[in-house]
Amino acid sequence: MPAAINRQVVLKTRPNGIPQAEHFALTETPVPTIGERQILIHNDYLSVEPAMRGWVSAVANYSTPVGIGEVMRSFAAGTVIASRHPGFAEGDKVMGMFGWQDYAVSDGSNVTRKVIEADLPLSLSLGILGLNGVTAYFGLLDLGQPRPGDTVVVSTAAGAVGSAVGQIARLMGCRTVGITGGEVKTRLCRDEFGYDAAIDYKADDVDAALADACPRGVDVYFDNTAGTISDAVLRQLAVGARIVICGTASVASWDPPPMGPRVERHILVKRARMMGLLVFDYAHRYEEAVARLAVWVREGRLRYREEIVEGIEYAPGAIAELYRGENLGKRLIHLASR
Amino acid sequence: MPAAINRQVVLKTRPNGIPQAEHFALTETPVPTIGERQILIHNDYLSVEPAMRGWVSAVANYSTPVGIGEVMRSFAAGTVIASRHPGFAEGDKVMGMFGWQDYAVSDGSNVTRKVIEADLPLSLSLGILGLNGVTAYFGLLDLGQPRPGDTVVVSTAAGAVGSAVGQIARLMGCRTVGITGGEVKTRLCRDEFGYDAAIDYKADDVDAALADACPRGVDVYFDNTAGTISDAVLRQLAVGARIVICGTASVASWDPPPMGPRVERHILVKRARMMGLLVFDYAHRYEEAVARLAVWVREGRLRYREEIVEGIEYAPGAIAELYRGENLGKRLIHLASR
DSSP states (O other): OOEEEEEEEEEOSSSSSSSSSEEEEEEEEOOOOTTTOOOOEEEEEOOTTTTTTTTTSSSSSSSSOOTTBBBBOOHHHHHEEEEEEEOTTTEEEEOOOOSSSSSEESSTEEEEEEOOTTTTHHHHHHHHSSHHHHHHHIIIOOOOOOOTTTTTEEEEETSSHHHHHHHHHHHTTTTTEESSHHHHHHHHHHHHHOOOEEEEETOOOOHHHHHHHHHOOOEEHHHHHHHHHHHHHHTTEEEEEEEEEEOTOOOOSSSOOEEEEHHHHHHHHTTTTEEEEOOGGGGGGGHHHHEEEEHHTTTTOOOOEEEEESSSSGGGGHHHHTTTTOOOOOEEEEEOOO | OOOOOEEEEEEEESSSSSGGGEEEEEEEEOOOOOOOOOOEEEEEEEOOOOOHHHTTTTSOSOOOOOOOBOOOOOEEEEEEEEEETTOOTOOOOEEEEEOSBSSEEEEEETTEOOOTTTTTTTGGGTTSSSSHHHHHIIIIIIIIOOOOOOOOESSSSSSHHHHHHHHHHHHHHHHEEESSSSSSHHHHHHHTTTOSSEETTTSSOOOHHHHEEEEEEOOEEEOOHHHHHHHHHTTTTTEEEEEEEEEOOTOOOSSSOOOOEEOHHHHHHHHOOEEEEOOGGGGGGGHHHHHHHHHHHHTTTSOOOOEESGGGGGGGHHHHHHEEEOSSSEEEEEOOOO
């Protein structure tokens, strides 16, 4: 039998910009009992994503914002501990939108997938074999359309998505250039993720470093930051460049949108394509990406880093920490079975 | 025999921004004699294009800027009046990059095409059956990918390119919304070019008018202006919107680039695609577009307006006039045979 208490992190007030610990509250409710065609999941790992900033924002977005008093929306990976659903058995490992809480009841509709890679850690289903890996895979291959020999530039290059983009681009025969902040992360880019060049936007002259690293211009720019980093990359596009907009980590608030140099002339003169990426649009092809990524992981050709902390108490401040750029790998919160 | 004098408009000084009359000089040289494999063309019509601003700009562009003292680069339509080239006969009508001058010598390499639509005015080869029509055709159909029922918004909607875009979109079964300046042009959009709605950016509240005209959002935005008009359209994109960047008429100078609200969030949230269009990339498919456009013109389903003025003296001030938005049709300069 599950413990009687379900700890939940709920949205207390709506932030303008990056959510801080004070915007959340930790509450306790009884663990629910399940009905016909339902399962009870114990969340072994909770995910922390940059996208969560958007999920709690009142500004127009791709999904309804989390309501005040509701459990924080989140991907989680867990174990089915009770099932009255014909599609799930006790012991099944599942990944889905189970929220920042110990236990989730599901009718299956919020289960993204059963985790079938039993030889690999369950936590990977929230990172390199989860949204991060799948985002990198389709964003780079489907939208970025890299060709062997192309120069691919990645911002937040050492991050959970960025590091996968850089490595997949390299597997495709591209020259890869990572932009990241600080010496530790630039070293990580070069030594661990195999970038041909790594630029420290905090220390380097980004324009000069880009010109040096991309002598024939930038063919693909996988953008996780927006802001002045993107401004610098756009000045060095090659003809026919593809710009994949995956995130806007450098922009603290979009209400109102910040000002920057207009992009139209770059797009026009270079006949470039700037495209928005939302991984949920690839839900129907999710397994295709995970299968390919898992092969690369098993072969040791696709590396990943995780930073796993213990306890749901960590969750409220986790998004703000992510935006401070302090983590060196996919941030996950482990919840012990009780 | 041609007259002994070839009048030419040459670039005198390099403008920063929109070229004015004072940046050009009108000079006279003898009409050249032709050599083996050359033709002599009398230019019957000279074209005036918004793109000419870029052709004389020192700022990075898609072509080498016109040199100081060189004849102004321009499309022209004319008649072969002497030929020592096996591919051309006296009397052939040709369109190509012949420059702002009475006569041009060519080895054929700067001939865009022979004008084979003998039943239609030669001037059309510089407008609706020329770069303007071909730009509208490929920009809308190949990049914009309109589907029946889509809402297509066009800026400089009454212009030579814009009016063609609006009409082709309508022929494709789209709802068309034109943005233009002044009452005369909005009326032209509605009555002559068949737009379902026309917005006067000088008089209307553009945000409100767009919301009213595009209740399900904007599926395709064919952008000839950039600037605040584009900012308004980007706020009302539909999911999956396509933005075709064809021109930046509202921006006086790109050196340095002007500031505007950053676009990344719109592109990301709406999974939009912003694409630069350069018609020269479609050179290999030029005849495909002209053939289709000519059918529509003959059937009376594709309307056009021309404003033809007389005499090369008109040329130096013509680009600035275009940017003042005073013309109500494709601006051409007719040169009489002498």
